[in-house]
Structure formats: C-alpha cells, structure tokens
Amino acid sequence: MLESQSNWIFTYNNKDEANMDSLADVNVSPVIKQLLLQRGIDTAEKAKNFLNPSLELLHSTNSFSQIDKAVNRVKQAIDAGESILVYGDYDADGVTSTTVMIEALRESGAMCDYYIPNRFTEGYGPNEEAFREAHRQGFQLIITVDNGIAGINEVAVANELGMDVIITDHHEVQESLPEAYAIIHPKCSDSYPFKELAGVGVAFKFAEHLLGYFPKQFLDLVVIGTIADLVPLQDENRILVHYGLQALTRSERKGIKALKKLCQIEGNVTEEDVGFRIGPRLNAVGRLQDANLAVDLLLTDDPEEAEELANYVQELNTERQKIVADITKEAIEIFESSDAEKRVIIVAKEGWNQGVLGIVASKLVQNYYRPAIVLTSDPETNQAKGSARSIEGFDMFQNCMQHRDLFTHFGGHAQAAGMTLPTENIIELEEKLDRLAQEQLTDADYKPQLLVSGKLSISDIDMSLLETIDQLAPFGMANPKPLFHIEATPSEISQIGATKNHLKMKFVDAGVHMDSIGFGFGEKVPFLAKQTPIEMVGELQVNEWNGIRKPQMMIKDIAVTSWQLFDYRGTKNWQQQLEDNLENHYFVSFQGHNYDRIPVCDKDTVLSLNQTIDALYLLDLPKSLDDIRELVQKVKFKRLIVCFSTKDSDYFRSLPTREEFKWLYQLMLKRKYFDYKVDAPKLAQYKGWKLEKIKFMFQVFYELEFVTRKEGLIVPADQPSKKDLAEAQVYQDRKKWMELEEILIYSSYTQLKTWISEQMNAEIHEEEMVHGL
Known part of the structure; x- marks a missing residue:
C-alpha cells in the first residue's frame, strides 16, 4: 500500500454521459466532449466558441464605464501638449502593460514617459513621493497600469497638485475607490461582461479604444502578461492568449527575439514557454532591481541593445534562482523549528x-x-x-x-x-x-487537490488522443491540462537522474508501450513492489527523441491501494534497504533469533496489535505454515517483507521413495544387522545416497518399530506390525517442512504472493488452528 500525496477529485461522472446529447452536433471525440462538459461548456454554441477562438468574440471596449471620459482626457492632453506619465508595476504583467500603454500613446502623438516604482524603496502601487516628483517634472496626467485601485491617498495628493489620474487595473477592489479622473476596471464596470482580464488586458482594451482600431501589434505583449499573471484562461483571456501565442511566434520585437533566443525557443511558442521561460525572466528584473530595464527591453528597436539587455536579464534570473533557494532553505528551517x-x-x-x-x-x-x-x-x-x-x-x-x-x-x-x-x-x-x-x-x-478528468487504460493512449486533447489548448488557470487516472502494472520500475530522485516506469498493454516519468518521485521506488498494480494521475504529453514521437505520462501522483509483497529471500544485505524511520514497522522472528539494530518481536506481539502496520517483516521461517496463515488473516499491513534465508534448507533433501525404504529394509532382513558407523558410509558410496538420507530412513524405521538396537547394532524387530511410512511423525515433519520450504522459499514471487493472497481470503477454521494441522 502506498498512500497518494494529494486528494484525487474525479470530475467525470454519469451526469457527463447524460449531458453528452447537448453536444451531439459538435464534431469532436467523446473524450473532448467529456472535457468540455467538465469545463461548463454544455451547448454546441459554447463548444464552437471555445474550440475556435475568434477575435470577433472579444467584448466591446464601450462596455467599460468611464472609458470615453478617459480617452477624451488623453486626447485633450495630446492636443494641449501636456506630458503624460504611465505609472506601471514591476512584474511581467506590469511591464507588458506599461509597454502597451506607452506604444499606444506614442502612436497617438502623446508626449509621454513611464515610471515603475522600485519594489524595495517604494513598494507596490501608487507612491506619494513618486506622484509629487511627477508633478515637479511637469506631468499633468498620470495613467496607472496594473495598479492604482488601492491608491486612495496618492490619488488625493495628485488631485491636490492639479494632476489628473486615470486608473487602469484589475486587482481586487477594496472598501472604497480612489477619486480618480476615471477608472478603467472590469470589476468597476457593471456592464463589462468579463471580470478576469489581466492588467495588460485592461491596458490593451484602453489602447484599442484610444487608437480606434484593434491593435494586433500588441498581442505578443498581452499574451506574456496574461499567462504570467495567472488569470483564468477563459472568455477573452483565452482568445487573447490563443492569438497572442501566434503573434509571439512571429514577433519582430527586438527584445522578444533576444529573449526567445536566450530561452532557446524555436518554432511555435507555447503557453509553457511563456509561463516557465519568458515570464520568469521578465519578473526577475523587478525582483532584484529597477524594472524599467524590462520595459526598455520590450520597447527597444536596436538589436544590439536588445541582446545586451536580454543577457543582463538572464544574469538577473540566475541570481534570482540562487537567492530563492537560499531564502527558502532558511524559511523552512524557521518554520520547522x-x-x-x-x-x-x-x-x-x-x-x-x-x-x-x-x-x-x-x-x-x-x-x-x-x-x-x-x-x-x-x-x-x-x-x-x-x-x-x-x-x-x-x-x-x-x-x-x-x-x-x-x-x-x-x-x-x-x-x-x-x-x-x-x-x-x-x-x-x-x-x-x-x-x-x-x-x-x-x-x-x-492535501493538494488533483482534478481528474477521466480514466484511461494504457491501450487507449496514442498520438491521436494527444492531438485530440490539444484542441483544448492553450492551457492555464481555469483551463488546466486534463489529468487522467490510469491503473496498470508496470513492466519496469527505475530511479533516474543524476541523484536518482526521479521515477520512471514502463507499461505494456495489448502491444501498446508507454513510459511514465515522475519528477521528484524517485524516493517512492523502494515502496513499489513488482507485479503490483499502480494507480497514477498525470498529464499526457509527447516525448520526442531522435525524430520519434510517442506518448508518455507526466506523473503528478501515484498510489498503491492493495498490500504489497517485497521479496528479500536469500538476500544477504536486505537490511540496507531499511528506512531511517522504523515507526510502525514490525520484525517477526519465529525462531527467536536476534538481529543487529533491529527491534525483533514474536508473532503474538503482532497479533495483539489493533492497528494497521506500515511494514511487517518476516525474518525467518516459521515452524508451520499456519503461523503465516494466522498472521496474514488477522493482521492488517500495507507491506509484507519476507527475508527468509535459504541457508541449510531441507528442500533439496528429497524424501526417500517407498522403493528406497523397501530396499533398505530388505537389506536389513537379509543381513540381520547394520553397523551404522561402518556400513552407512559404504552404503552411501554404493547407492549414491547422502549420510543424512540414510540416517533419516533409520529414524523412520525406529519410530515405526521396524528396527531396534542391540549391542550397538541396528537389527530388524521381531514380528513388527504392518504400518504405513506416513505414520511416522518424523516422516510427517520432514514432509511438512519440505512443503513449507517449497512455498515460502523456492516459490516464484508470483507463486508466493498468490499463496499469501489465498490465505488472506481463506476462512480460519478454529479446529485446525487449535490442533495446529
């Protein structure tokens, strides 16, 4: 048994099947229909709009309250030759918002500049001293982007100084609003249909209204800020990201081309490229110093300057990664202390x-x-x-x-x-x-939640399925990559990576081969027994190597719901496999042996426990198979580890046949005596028997009273009773022990696990247990 690290929330149900008819006219696979229903897309029209994002579905900028007032004020500033300051923010959303607004203002003929507060000395949002400095420098109008909705005091200061402030923002609205000249905010506009635009999305909408046309040239900026700010990729955000990724792929911006080169992004840009490569690098600038550098990078038309700035951004990102690692380590130490x-x-x-x-x-x-x-x-x-x-x-x-x-x-x-x-x-x-x-x-x-979209078997997975799922891209917040549940038995389990901290499993089903990779799951390998079904939840993705493309699963979590058998029979160094923490681990010695550094107990100690045991170790062979039966029937355990030694085994000392017993007895009758010390070695050499075998045969004869001792010699008994060999207890004991060894030592892994499973499910017969039969 291995518990999952997350709560698996299965989002598919019978209701999805029942609602399939609502998408009957949608020409997609049943898998896609199910995934659409899980996303609340339950009509053909919604499905069409989702699967085919269109710029025509973007909402009108007229739905923003006060947007006309704001644009008229900007045009008034342009006509009057007033200076406009774009007041931005230091993250990727903020710097792309700033770039969009500056370029739109410049295209409109405005005299403008931008200012991004220093995270360390000024903090987030409007800053009173910065506003006062803007006034001293002659700015008459301030436009905030990706901030401002909480700047009540700062806007009041601007008003006192005679400056107008236009706020464009998307952050949560607090108890009261600043008394700005105009506020462009989806959550402050009752008539605006979509409330979850990123800061750059709001700036883009303002730019569109200002310019009087749809400015496609800004889409490469919009997609960066939208993905980096983790807003839900629904409605307008989905459309803007869909077209933005295409624009980013084709972008001729010198700064973006330099960034893509540094990130080694070639061909079509994906949402992962933005979220894990471009976005973090732009964010790194404001995290360590003045974020104006990032805006300079996005605005420059000089290829050499772009390359120089991009390289500096890369250096800052590397430094940022080290600082994060150091602080995280310290934070963990503080918390755990x-x-x-x-x-x-x-x-x-x-x-x-x-x-x-x-x-x-x-x-x-x-x-x-x-x-x-x-x-x-x-x-x-x-x-x-x-x-x-x-x-x-x-x-x-x-x-x-x-x-x-x-x-x-x-x-x-x-x-x-x-x-x-x-x-x-x-x-x-x-x-x-x-x-x-x-x-x-x-x-x-x-516990983290994993929303599981469906259940698949290995044989269901092929490149066609992955291409089908790609119809739902771009993925992100509120439209995550679907996670699938798979239950299968791996053909191979291994630890990979330089430090062996990753898990790799191979699966084969109906001729279909699939690999799965679990980054950071390498420590789970000792808890995964072979030939045991494993449940996985993960994303399907394409693995491309040497031009060959095939599906693989990126594991998010694993679990084993059944008990597991770990086979260390005959292994000398099995103690090296022990975990550091042996709490709720029990080591049973049936023969009362002691082991170094292991807390050994007897069978009765374990039977008296009223709890589920994490790991039950069987260190040596029991006297009877019933000892094992009783344990596996009465004790609940997650893992059973057998450590039986094969040394001094009786298994290959086979029972003598009846013909062999008969031959030896007839020899006794013929010779009338047997001098064991003298005759046993000769007999062993003549017949090719081992001395132990000869000794055992005479032990059976003694117990059945077929022979007796006289003057140091073995002689036939007078008129012995007719008895079967099996009546001898020593014969029965040897036979039972050999059966025990055959099951517990010399069986295959599969045979042993099958036998133990059968004992678990068998009824315990009280009479048999009493008599030890």
Whole structure:
C-alpha cells in the first residue's frame, strides 16, 4: 500500500454521459466532449466558441464605464501638449502593460514617459513621493497600469497638485475607490461582461479604444502578461492568449527575439514557454532591481541593445534562482523549528530580499500545502514587507481583509497578496489567520487537490488522443491540462537522474508501450513492489527523441491501494534497504533469533496489535505454515517483507521413495544387522545416497518399530506390525517442512504472493488452528 500525496477529485461522472446529447452536433471525440462538459461548456454554441477562438468574440471596449471620459482626457492632453506619465508595476504583467500603454500613446502623438516604482524603496502601487516628483517634472496626467485601485491617498495628493489620474487595473477592489479622473476596471464596470482580464488586458482594451482600431501589434505583449499573471484562461483571456501565442511566434520585437533566443525557443511558442521561460525572466528584473530595464527591453528597436539587455536579464534570473533557494532553505528551517502546529505559515527575517518572497511563499505552499506569508523585516522602520500565497479553500484576500487594521498596506487576490505591516503585528496576524484557517479548513484541505478528468487504460493512449486533447489548448488557470487516472502494472520500475530522485516506469498493454516519468518521485521506488498494480494521475504529453514521437505520462501522483509483497529471500544485505524511520514497522522472528539494530518481536506481539502496520517483516521461517496463515488473516499491513534465508534448507533433501525404504529394509532382513558407523558410509558410496538420507530412513524405521538396537547394532524387530511410512511423525515433519520450504522459499514471487493472497481470503477454521494441522 502506498498512500497518494494529494486528494484525487474525479470530475467525470454519469451526469457527463447524460449531458453528452447537448453536444451531439459538435464534431469532436467523446473524450473532448467529456472535457468540455467538465469545463461548463454544455451547448454546441459554447463548444464552437471555445474550440475556435475568434477575435470577433472579444467584448466591446464601450462596455467599460468611464472609458470615453478617459480617452477624451488623453486626447485633450495630446492636443494641449501636456506630458503624460504611465505609472506601471514591476512584474511581467506590469511591464507588458506599461509597454502597451506607452506604444499606444506614442502612436497617438502623446508626449509621454513611464515610471515603475522600485519594489524595495517604494513598494507596490501608487507612491506619494513618486506622484509629487511627477508633478515637479511637469506631468499633468498620470495613467496607472496594473495598479492604482488601492491608491486612495496618492490619488488625493495628485488631485491636490492639479494632476489628473486615470486608473487602469484589475486587482481586487477594496472598501472604497480612489477619486480618480476615471477608472478603467472590469470589476468597476457593471456592464463589462468579463471580470478576469489581466492588467495588460485592461491596458490593451484602453489602447484599442484610444487608437480606434484593434491593435494586433500588441498581442505578443498581452499574451506574456496574461499567462504570467495567472488569470483564468477563459472568455477573452483565452482568445487573447490563443492569438497572442501566434503573434509571439512571429514577433519582430527586438527584445522578444533576444529573449526567445536566450530561452532557446524555436518554432511555435507555447503557453509553457511563456509561463516557465519568458515570464520568469521578465519578473526577475523587478525582483532584484529597477524594472524599467524590462520595459526598455520590450520597447527597444536596436538589436544590439536588445541582446545586451536580454543577457543582463538572464544574469538577473540566475541570481534570482540562487537567492530563492537560499531564502527558502532558511524559511523552512524557521518554520520547522517551531513547536506549534501552524495552519498558516508566517515566517519573517531581517535582510531577506523582498522581491523574491512571493516565490518563496509558493515553495512553502508546495512543501507543506498550507497558506504561507513570507516577510522581510526592517528594524529601522519597524515595518515588515512581503508576499502571501494560499491554497484552495482559503481566500487570502478576504481573510486578511477581515483584519485590515493590522496592515499598513495590503492588496491582492484570493490566492496571492502583498502586504506591509508593523513588525509587532506579525504574531497577532498569525494568531488570527490561524483561527480563521481552523474554522474554514478540514484535514482534507491540507492535501493538494488533483482534478481528474477521466480514466484511461494504457491501450487507449496514442498520438491521436494527444492531438485530440490539444484542441483544448492553450492551457492555464481555469483551463488546466486534463489529468487522467490510469491503473496498470508496470513492466519496469527505475530511479533516474543524476541523484536518482526521479521515477520512471514502463507499461505494456495489448502491444501498446508507454513510459511514465515522475519528477521528484524517485524516493517512492523502494515502496513499489513488482507485479503490483499502480494507480497514477498525470498529464499526457509527447516525448520526442531522435525524430520519434510517442506518448508518455507526466506523473503528478501515484498510489498503491492493495498490500504489497517485497521479496528479500536469500538476500544477504536486505537490511540496507531499511528506512531511517522504523515507526510502525514490525520484525517477526519465529525462531527467536536476534538481529543487529533491529527491534525483533514474536508473532503474538503482532497479533495483539489493533492497528494497521506500515511494514511487517518476516525474518525467518516459521515452524508451520499456519503461523503465516494466522498472521496474514488477522493482521492488517500495507507491506509484507519476507527475508527468509535459504541457508541449510531441507528442500533439496528429497524424501526417500517407498522403493528406497523397501530396499533398505530388505537389506536389513537379509543381513540381520547394520553397523551404522561402518556400513552407512559404504552404503552411501554404493547407492549414491547422502549420510543424512540414510540416517533419516533409520529414524523412520525406529519410530515405526521396524528396527531396534542391540549391542550397538541396528537389527530388524521381531514380528513388527504392518504400518504405513506416513505414520511416522518424523516422516510427517520432514514432509511438512519440505512443503513449507517449497512455498515460502523456492516459490516464484508470483507463486508466493498468490499463496499469501489465498490465505488472506481463506476462512480460519478454529479446529485446525487449535490442533495446529
């Protein structure tokens, strides 16, 4: 048995089958129909729109309240020669939003510049001193992108200085709104149909309204910010990403071409390329220094400058990775040194790089699957700044907003947030969030959830199926790659990688071969017994090697629901396979032997336990097969490990045949005596028998009273009773022991497991157990 690390939520059910008729007119495979229904796409029209994203399905910019007012103000600034400042943000969404807005303003003829606050000295969002500096430099209009909705005080300062502020944002709206000249925000516009645009999506919409046409030239920027900001890839976001990936593939932007070259992206750009290569590199700039560099990279028309900036971005990303690793290690040490059982992780330390704390929080969530807040404290200001990441079921934004008074600044989403608070408030925040988590979360909530879209067999999987599933791409938030459940018996199990920390399994079914890879699952190999069905949940993907393309599964979780047999029979170094933690492991010696460094117990100790045992070790052979029967019938265990030695086995000392017994007895009758010391070696040489065999035959004769001793010689008994050889106890004992060895030592793995399974399912006959038969 091997427990899964996650909760498997099977999203397919009989209801999906019943609703298939609603998609009868959709010309796709049943697998795709099922996946569409799971995504709430239950009509032919919805399916058509989902499978065939069209720019015509984008919503009208007119649905934004105040967008006309905002555009008119920009045009007024252009006509009056006023200077416009685009006030951005330092993540990938923020820098792409800034680039879109700058290019749209320049195309419109505006005098404009951009400013991105420094994460470390100014923090997220509008900054009063930056606004005052903008006024000193002569800016009359500020347009925020990907921020601003929480800048109540800063907008008020701008108003006092005579500057107008237009806010374009997508973050959660708090209790009150800034008194800006105009706010372009989907959640502040009742008539706007889609509320989940990224910051760059809102900037793009504003640019479209300003320019008066659909600006396809910005789609390569929109797709980066949308994917990097982890907004749901539904509705407009799906359309923008679909066309954005095509635009990114063809992009002639010098900065993007330089980035793609560094990331070794060739051919069609995928959502994974953006999410795991391009996005993190753009994010790295603002995490370590001034993010204006990233905007410069996206705006430049100079190939040499683009290459130079891209190389610097790469260096920053490498540095960022090391910093993240170091802080994560320290954060884990701080958390694990605490005695308290915390439902919400809050760790803080002076000197941590504020820019990477969101990534560290994400890694803590991955490690412990509970909400995490990571803060860096400043003793001079007595303030702590940092980021939060959460789990399904715990809305970080709403729960923190219940204690908004503890924060100096706060903003974010359900799963991610940023904050500043007085250092002395950290303990109180921890206590209050912990209490909220206790009220809202169950034990099951502290395990990750895997939404399983369907069940497949190995023989179902081929390249055609993968090409079919690709119709649902691009994948991302709210449209994840489908996960499938497979139950099969691997033909090979191995650890791979330089440190053997990855798992590889091979499967064969009806002539179909498939590999599966589980990164980070290498430690599970000792818990996977051969010839045992394994359940897997994972993504199907294409493995391409030397021009050959074939399906493989990327494992997300594994489980074994049945007991497992591990066979160490005849293995001298089996103790090297022992785990470090032997809690709930029991080592049974039937013969009362002691073993170095192993806590040995007897059978009765295990029988008295009222619990499921993780691992039950059988160290030596029992006196009877009934000892094994009783254990496997009465004791619940996940793993059974047999360690029987094959040394001094009786199995190959076969029972003498009846003809051999008859021949020896007739010899006795003929000779009238047998001098064992003298005659046994001669007989052994003559017949090719072993001395042990001759000795055993005479033991049977003695017990049956066929022979007796007289003056040191073995002689025939006078008028012995007629008895069967099997009546001799020594004969029965030898026969039973040989049967025991045949089953427990010399059987194959499959034979032994089958026999044990049969004993588990057999009824225990009390009479047999009493008499030991």
